[in-house]
Amino acid sequence: MExxxxxxxxxxxxxxxxxxxxxxxxxxxxxxxxxxxxxELKYLDTGAMYRAITLKLIEKxxxxxxxxxxxxxLDKTEIKLNDRQEVFLDGKDVTGAIRExxxxxxxxxxxxxxxxxxxxxxxxxxxxxESNGIVMEGRDIASRVMPDADFKFYLDASIEERxxxxxxxxxxxxxxxxxxxxxAEIKNRDIIDSGREDSPLTRVDDAxxxxxxxxxxxxxxxxxxxxVKSKVS
Numbered sequence: 001m002e003x004x005x006x007x008x009x010x011x012x013x014x015x016x017x018x019x020x021x022x023x024x025x026x027x028x029x030x031x032x033x034x035x036x037x038x039x040e041l042k043y044l045d046t047g048a049m050y051r052a053i054t055l056k057l058i059e060k061x062x063x064x065x066x067x068x069x070x071x072x073x074l075d076k077t078e079i080k081l082n083d084r085q086e087v088f089l090d091g092k093d094v095t096g097a098i099r100e101x102x103x104x105x106x107x108x109x110x111x112x113x114x115x116x117x118x119x120x121x122x123x124x125x126x127x128x129x130e131s132n133g134i135v136m137e138g139r140d141i142a143s144r145v146m147p148d149a150d151f152k153f154y155l156d157a158s159i160e161e162r163x164x165x166x167x168x169x170x171x172x173x174x175x176x177x178x179x180x181x182x183x184a185e186i187k188n189r190d191i192i193d194s195g196r197e198d199s200p201l202t203r204v205d206d207a208x209x210x211x212x213x214x215x216x217x218x219x220x221x222x223x224x225x226x227x228v229k230s231k232v233s
Contacts, residue, residue: 016133018150022155066154108193154203
């Protein structure tokens, strides 16, 4: 009787899906970019997507209370981010424009609009499902967008430190804001982000919380990378 030899197919290598949440100024974007680079994983800055929508609504002069017009804009909007995290809005490079002061002021109110939130969350879920491995940062990644993430981190810092970082960032872009102005802006964003009806800023129970107040950038990155590497072969 002829012996049949069965060949086992090698299992596909599993790459980590990492969710990084936290409030404005906690260092999510810069940390996530470096973590993704060191782990060689795809990176998605979900905040850039909300900023792109905000920019378009500003350019169109849309009243945020006019939900019919907001939906009309959403239905005709295409947002793409490449591997260099350049942001394209309807084919136009808006990487710099989405960081302007007016966008900073309105991005949280726009993000709180339910139909905006739901549309972009669906887009982000699709990106996550199509990725073999990804590092995604935002405010509702572990709670809503990628609840099945292999690793869930929540970065936080004191409001004074978050304001200091934000002010340095804004000064680098030519926006001279006082410390009090920056603190007021961050407090307002925290209230909106935490209190919105759809996908509020949330720290899930199984998240690893890292207070970055007194930590250097490299120390934060090292901590996240080492945690992931210690559990993923």
